Amino acid sequence: MRTSIVLSFLATTLSVISQTFAKPDPNFHIYLAFGQSNMEGAGDVEAKDRIADERYKMISTVDNCMGRHLGEWYYALPPITSCFGNLGPLDWFGRTLTQFLPEEITVGVVPVAVAGCDIKLFEEENYASYEQPDWMQERSDSYGGNPYRRLIDMAKVAQKDGVIKGILFHQGETNNTQRDWPERVKVIYERILNELNLKAEDVPLLAGETLRTEADGICGAHNEVIATLPDVIPTSYVISSEGLENRGDGYHFTSASYRTLGQRYAEKMLEILGDVEVVKDDDVKSDEEVDVEVNDEVDSAEETSDVE
Secondary structure, eight states: OOOHHHHHHHHHHHHHHHHHHOOOOOTTEEEEEEESSSOOOBBBOOOGGGGGGTTTTEESSSSBBBBOOTEEEEESSSSOTTTTTOOOOHHHHHHHHHHEEEETOOEEEEEOOOOTOOOOGGGGTGGGGGOHHHHHHHHHHHTTOOHHHHHHHHHHHHHHSEEEEEEEEEOOGGGGOOOOOHHHHHHHHHHHHHHTOOOTTTEEEEOOOHHHOOGGTTTTGHHHHTHHHHHHHEEEEOOOOTTTBBBBBSSSSOOHHHHHHHHHHHHHHHHHHOOOOOOOOTTBHHHHOOOOOOOOOOOOOOOOOOOO
16 A cells, blocks of 8 residues: 555656756747737737637737636637737738648747837846836836846746747837847847847748838838848838738738738748748657646637627
């Protein structure tokens, strides 16, 4: 009897140890995403946006949004960044990737976005002195008052489960035509890489264009600045907004255009990845071991979001 108790205790202990030191799953591809309102998403959510893709997940970077809890994984359904957002490019970014990647690969996103924010909100040396209007401060506060730090903290949680493959970025309207913007983005990008022990050649930066001038985009001129990013950051790529439509406010895209923009981010990432092989390794964690089981807060995809 005593022997069986000892053996049971040892088995439990070994199980805990193996889960603690098990490797992240190399077939779980993770993408960081940050920016301002066009990354947050301003499009109307439609029925097709509410249908869950079981291979596309998001880690909640805020607490108590849609019943989600900070640091836990859920199906990537709108609103993805926070309850302040609606449909954005992330919604169809992951859906497009899973269409073309091997079925053994799962995609996850770590999203942080604050509408209207200046690039300084993501600068560790400047965010505290950034005077934000009350409506923006409320958004920042949902990320603990420091959106950049929340991005890093949640990225570290995500790294326990998978491998970071890229960074999606959409910001610049508030820094319209500022020529020092690319250098400031470079500092943030390199800081992210350093803090997460990543290499630039393994983790490219994909930056989306603003609504173009020909679509009556108020900040369309900033695309000339965005175009210089690859000169400053060799591992960066510009995602075109050509042909995308204006929601009517001069800053944001229509829902259809957000879907297209997300697809363009994914298409560029697929081009960068090339032929993706599934990693077969007996030491790779299972979902139970890495604790990435999806916390599905509703039974029906139609009930997942009432955001309009």
